[in-house]
Amino acid sequence: MDHTRTDWLKTALLALAATCLGAGLVLRLLGNGELASAVWTAGVVPVLIALCAEIVLSLRRGDVGLDVVAALSMGAALVFGETLAASVVAVMYSGGTFLESVAEGRARREMRDLLARVPRSATRHRNGGLQDVPLEAVVAGDRLLIRQGDVVPVDGTVVSEIAYLDASALTGEALPVRLGNGDEAMSGATNAGEAFDLVAARTAGESTYAGIIRLVEEAERSRAPMSRLADRWSLGFLALTVTLALAAWGATGDPIRAVAVLVVATPCPLILAVPVALVAGLSRAARYGVLIKGAAPLEAMAHIRTLIFDKTGTLTDGRPQIVAVDSLGGLQPDEILRLAAALEQGSKHPVAQALVQSALARGLRLPVPQAIRETPGEGVEGQVEGRAVLSGGTGFVAGRLGTDHTPRSALAAGAVLVAVAVDGIMAGHIVMADPLRAEARDVLAGLRQLGATRILLATGDREEVAHRVTEGLGLDAVRAGLTPDLKVALVQEERRNGPVMMVGDGVNDAPALAAADVGVAMGARGAAASAEAADVVLLVDRIDRIGSGLDIARQSRAIAVQSVVAGIGLSVLGMIAAAVGLLTPVEGALLQEVIDVAVILNALRALRIVPQMADRQEAETPMT
Known part of the structure; x- marks a missing residue:
């Protein structure tokens, strides 16, 4: 089921449940309790059916989550005549999933904007005139006219005197970049100046922007190991919930106590906060020109302590x-x-x-x-x-x-x-x-502040060249004369000390990028092979964005864990209160709704993360 259809179903279920809850309350106030109970039941049943269908699909995938508690609470409330409580749980559950959908949609907004900006045609010079052609028809060597406001459709070379490109949607650079005759222009940037001519260097499918779109789509399909871990935690929480509910029922002989325990535990913040926080982190990183291929690499970045850098094109500019x-x-x-x-x-x-x-x-x-x-x-x-x-x-x-x-x-x-x-x-x-990048020293110092304990250089250059170029950087080790297989061996050797991030840009770096826990490719000018093998692609040719990515990853994961711990802690306290009779089923359901909304809003804080190195990046970005 696609996102649009799923979102529509969640909206419809919430509208139905909320309408029936309101209508039933009005009928109760008018003294018609039986009809009110029937209306509440009518609003609960569709939500319960949809929930049971989702549980069956999850079980087929081998996932057991806290949706089971939601189904038990609604079902038990209906069986024992607590139709108002069941209706509140139905509104709570459908409202929580709807809010989750809205939150994830907001978090993916920047990524969807990338997809929406894909150009469909290009204006080509031909026989002394101009013709609009499908993007698929553009081949290397074609001379294209890029009008003001147009998105550059393919990678190419500027053949006009001057061009101003706004690459903010790709790289996060706030100011337009000034390009001259002979400079390379990256597809996906927007012409912020007068019209200029561009000679295509490759087809649209082989260009930078098309590769970025493929990475975005791959990122949106991913699911974090932390989310799977959350599902495993949910088994323990489910067992605790059922045990406490049965104990309360057995000790008092009152099944309503069990119903109250179940509703206060449904749905668990564990299944809401984690995906929202991590997807928000992906979106935030993209705003800084760091395209992370999914939530799994994002979470892995939060644990990185060892970084290995290639030299040419990474620590150095890569252009003589x-x-x-x-x-x-x-x-x-x-x-x-x-x-x-x-x-x-x-x-x-x-x-x-x-x-x-x-x-x-x-x-x-x-x-x-x-x-x-x-x-x-x-x-x-x-x-x-x-x-x-x-x-x-x-x-x-x-x-x-x-x-x-x-x-x-x-x-x-x-x-x-x-x-x-x-x-x-x-x-x-x-x-x-090939000089050292101007920002290299400050970046490495910033990475130390972010928790990097080992920073190494891995290069195929001669040892004297490697030591000469990196003198004064304070690297923990310099490994020179490495072939691609020796770079892989170095990554595997360093992994014994903990998770490793490898940063490179060339075809020879691709095996090491794939072998590392997190591979980072310099995507602005790097080889396509390295971008495909990497988990993270830097869309701007600046290594200071590595620090931004690491910082955003760590803060996003911290926000997710914080939301989970706080949400479950509050839920457990509510369950105990319900078990001893301090909360009725309706009150418990309302309390859990407040908890769920709070943890989702907290998870959305990841959209406002400002990495420690952001101010320095903006200050150092040259005005071109």
Whole structure:
């Protein structure tokens, strides 16, 4: 049964039960007690039938919950002529399930908003004009027009001078992001500026937003281990309830005492508070750009004490940046960079793309290169504005020039040296490196404050590079030169000390992400394989969101446990009061209704969680 039909049934049952309760009270006041009893019974029976059907379905799944107590209390009240109490229980039970449905609906609101924003078509440039085409028709290489207010339909590259994108629905970033010509745009963001052109990098089904939608749907279908644990706890509570009811009946000979005990225990906050609090936590985490695939990973995150980070693209930016441009002749550094970047436009190598982006960011004009010849993994040669330009590794360029030029020996570990020659003469070197993320130190310190006892680095890079880049981070261990299988072995080794979270972004991290108790993928720029293997996907390229996710998970679980303990404690006190005759069945039912409403409202506090690192995140978010 889908959510819409279920919600409609819960609404109808509540309306019927409440109407019959009100009508019966009016008839009782008018002195027609028998007709009032019949009306109350008419309102109880449909609720009892629906409840029994739900119990049968639960038993087929192997679940035994406190719905049994609700059925016993309504049935016993009818048998012993307490039709008013039965009617109150029916309203209470149907009202509780209705309130639970409303609460879960509110908690899932942000996730449903993601689904509602899925674009169905795109505007494509074709033969000098524009045409609206189904989203399925868009292929890589298509040039699309993204109008103001449009949702970007596919991942692609901006080919206009400037674009402003609002990615708040995906990442939680409050301010629009400014993109320039050549920048990558993520599907699912909204155009907050003027219309711009986008060249599709992949189809809609392969794009970021489609992957996010699949993760959302998977998250909504999940059920937390804590909820299953709650079902097991409910067996003990059910036994206690029945035992106390029978004891009260046996000790006094009054079956109404048993009815009062049953109604005050129905329904249990245990089956209401847990799912509401955890689903609210999922929704809240999504607002901060942390997409958790379900309630099970959310609960697992609450127990994490050991974190293992990949290096490239996780602790580091993952994109080489220019550290310096050294001129060896008469050309200025910017001219060396301009000529090299113009030539590198013809290459798809990551270093080449980084050179192009750096040159554009500096406002350098890049002419179209001619006669390009690329030696894969070595370098590129060609003509730029009539000049012969060579760009690549020092060995490649020196070999083409026929010289024995040796690069400087003081190059820092992990840096990349790009040699540039112009018209047969070595012009200079461009020094590039993959720097540590600006927020890395503060994030790791914040994770310590959140209870992380061990933080490790796991990388395939050389040991000297790993130690050099992470110097001063205060890591508990640095493991370098790891292949994917060795990363898995490290995760398994650390799991002996408690639950482990693995954070990575590459295809080589996917096995370790799957092996960890909680795998976290850098979804903004990471590989699809890592996002599929992970339990959590960061929708914004910032590792400080890991702290937000952990904090929200812990607070959500704490709220759920708090609601359960308080609700059951109050229910037990009410049951004892009913057993000794201090509460009538009607009074007990009303008391339990108050308890259920209170615990659900308390569980909804998870929607207002503000993680400890949130203020820092917002302060550090650059204005672009």
